[in-house]
Amino acid sequence: MPGCKYDWPPPNERHLIGKPAKRIDGPAKSSGQAKYSFDIDRPGMLFGKVLRCPYAHAKITALDVAPAKDAPGVKAVRVIQDVGSEIQWQGDEIVALAAETEEAAEDAVRRIKIQYEPLPFFVADEEISAAGSNAKAPVVKTVGDPDQAFQEAGLVVSEGYYGLPVITHCCLESHGNVVEWTDPQSFKVWASTQGVSMVPGQFAEPLGISPNNIESICQYIGGGFGSKFQVDRWGLETARLAKDAGKPVKLMLERDSELLVAGARPSFWGKVKVGARKDGTLTAWDSETWGTGGISGSGVPPIPYPFDQLPNYKRSHTAIKTNIGSQRAWRAPNHPQACLMSMAAFDDLAAKLGMDPIEFLTKNADLAPGKFLPRTYKEELQKAAELSDWQKHWHPRGDKSPGHIKRGMGVSLHTWGGGPHDGKCNVTIQPDGSVEVALGSQDLGTGTRTVINIVVAETLGLPLAGVKVTIGDSRLPPDGPSGGSTTVGGVSGSTRRGAINARDELFKSVAPALGAQPDQLEAVDGQVRVKGNPAKSLTWKQACAKLGVKPIVAQGEQSRNAECQLNSGGVGGVQIADVSVDIETGIVRINQMLAVQDCGLIISPRTAESQCFGAMIMGICYSLYEEKIVDRQTGRMLNPNMEFYKLAGIGDIGELKVHFMSGPFYEERGVIGLGEPPVISPGAAISNAVANAIGVRPTLPITPAKILAALEKAMG
């Protein structure tokens, strides 16, 4: 916002913002020196392990932990759920214990004597007809008059069945904590968390101590993706075990537990009927959908997506309770689901109309909400067509070329909020010239540290190395949790303000020496100088020496209600997938994927690009490989491991390209988050590319078996 006290420098005055910088914690990570919660070792530390329920639904009928208490090396045992408890999912925690070694803890868990009465369960969420009382009441929304709209003469109507299953977060660093009590009322916790500042509050009430007595530390986190916002029951039990044992305890989930209980993205299945006039104008939508993220059901994905201004639509969504644990936020909650359901339906309709899907989406872009998105989509679709050479490579549905490899292209649109979270920071300038910015934030691998470094160094006219970035501790000024693409807006907002406040304080101390007023000064190129008169200058060190013995400690605060907004929300993006399908083996290969993305003003283009690459790869994973497979006969997950819970490898991703939209129209909105947007479209873009290649469309993940079955069915 030009003219405000707090603003971003104009493009010609940016030295670091928007320039590629190396990730500042890259050396610590690539050398193995970065310490994650899983790596923390404390003097006398014990290892925690958990006995988990093997049934999807059961009652505990007998439990004897005495043999575990007597086991060698065991220092504390806690019954979490006792006889009579009804367990609602496989993997739920029954007993936690701590022992001197991991091996001793594992042995002790196996000594526990427990009996269950297995109870009926429901896990087959794709079959809504079998859900019975597990189906909640449908949530229905009607806009306009869809029934009448479908009656319009000449309307072209397409109907289809689409869906994607429950997937898990599969963080490489599993969930968990190390807890060390420092006195009977205080402890430190090394938590693998997406919200270091909120961890103390989550422990405090259940443990009956003040949050002020809890320090949480998280310098590095090995993946979260939305699943690490809670300290969870195992976290609380880690603290209790550590207290009972009088020793620090580390309890990180085993890999199977990580996949069983620590993260589920809800499934989404359904039938969509969608209608457009012959010229491609969308007029009517009717969908009946269902899904589950486990025992708590699921939210309602925002369909039709992102064309929610569609004049006539009805959607009915039924959440289903299944005995598979609970859903957790997964990058862009509900959006990848909504995107697949909508973009696949639109793609099928465009095929039925005989229209190029890019032409179809462009024609209907005005159905996207707000003033910004329609224009963004039109510009991005044009750019995406150009960069992918769409006109040359796209063909109408069904690759008619000879041979068993069929090639296809698909396109998809997405949107996400990504406005800033609230947060505070301190910026300290020492008389010796050293600068530190400190805030209780966390870097999930998105580049948060690097962004903070760029913002503060830019503001003070210093090189990146001139600023020390301190994050990852709840004792620091609180920052919001990292979720929903809120972090970059939040931390850039607070640290830009904090750095401007610190700089202005410095100018006050330095102005007399330069014979100028404070507002005539600027900090650039490692100097404090009079604007327009570079001869009147001091080096940064000389300027800071004017502080005498007293450092400057300036606060910065990002708040949604503050004046001079440095950030906003609501981005649009387009992705294009180019795939090859082998109709003899059913194997889908990614040839290329392109992301054309808007995220406002980009602070750190290199880490922003990595975010997009990563999101596309995660999208390839859930499009082609990932599924939480639960056995209908036993209610047990069949793949709680990494050999059968498949992720893409380095050879599975094809060639990826990222293009960021730039220019005043995009950048004047300030900084906007990027964690979620580019992970939304891959499912739809890849599904559309497969349909374009072979004329049929399986549900996700698009496995070889599903391709072959769909082709067989199509042949009759």
Next chain:
Amino acid sequence: MSRHKDKPRKKQAPVGPLTRRDFLKGAGVAVSSGILAGQAAIAAASPQTEVVGPGATPVTLRVNGKTQKLNLEPRVTLLDALRNGLDLTGAKRVCDRGVCGTCTVMLDGKPVYACSVLAIEAQGREITTIEGLTRDGEPHPMMTAFVNNDAQQCGFCTPGFVVACVAFLKKHPNPTPEQVDQGLGGNLCRCGTYMGVRAAVLEAAKQIRS
């Protein structure tokens, strides 16, 4: 583990199903026989067979050029010995069964999944971990290439990837992009850093050759 204070004890009969650790334990107790069947195998082993465990036993490892003495149960994996016994935590435990590659270390210069090697079986071999690739405070060129090409996000898979890439370049000093995709398929990343890894390997190859 090194901090294990209990005396060697008799083996407990597992009450649950056979776990991977049990399997490795069975594989490991009869060090030289190679028979994979636990107690029965010990009973049937020839008199010359050295039997150790199941209690903790002295283990000597040569790690990053240093000799390390530990007291470990034979079932302890090399990965857990490095992490829990020597505080070398660069190698991560993720899948814990030889799939994801985050625990990659080198044994006599060849990459292995440290979760799938028993510590006692790594005796007498030269173990190189990610920590051992930093020499005199100088990062290995592969680490520098990872930083230059932003080949890390959360970073949890990164040390294993770096070790795998170093070992890969020993075998393929001048790799093609196709060889990179083939040769590094044994390391998984959840954040999706593969584009950076591809570029980093090619840059480091150039750097190391020159």
